[in-house]
Amino acid sequence: MLKLHDFCNRAPSIFFLTVTSVIGGFQLFDLLYAVLGDANPVIYETQSLVYLFYSAAFPGDDKGYASAIALFILLVVGVVTLIQFRIQKRWVSYD
Numbered sequence: 001m002l003k004l005h006d007f008c009n010r011a012p013s014i015f016f017l018t019v020t021s022v023i024g025g026f027q028l029f030d031l032l033y034a035v036l037g038d039a040n041p042v043i044y045e046t047q048s049l050v051y052l053f054y055s056a057a058f059p060g061d062d063k064g065y066a067s068a069i070a071l072f073i074l075l076v077v078g079v080v081t082l083i084q085f086r087i088q089k090r091w092v093s094y095d
Contacts, residue, residue: 018084022080026049026077029048033051053069053073
C-alpha cells in the first residue's frame with residue numbers, strides 16, 4: 001500500500017513529468033506534418049495548435065495571427081506550470 005510518505009518522496013518526479021508531458025503534447029506538429037503533409041485533406045481536422053501556428057505564420061503569411069497563437073500556447077503552458085507549482089507545495093517537503 002502506498003503511504004503518504006512514499007507519495008511525498010515521489011512528488012517532485014510527478015511534478016516534472018506532468019509539466020514536460022503538457023509541453024510535449026504541444027509538440028505534435030512534426031508527427032502530423034510528416035504523416036499527413038500539406039496536400040492531405042484530413043489535415044484541417046487533425047491539426048494541433050502548433051500546426052495551426054505554423055500554417056498561419058509561414059504558408060499563410062499571417063504573422064499577427066501566428067503570434068497570437070504562440071502567446072496562447074505560452075499562456076496555457078504557463079498556467080498549467082503555475083497550477084502545478086501551487087499544488088506541489090502541498091505534496092513536497094524538503095526536510
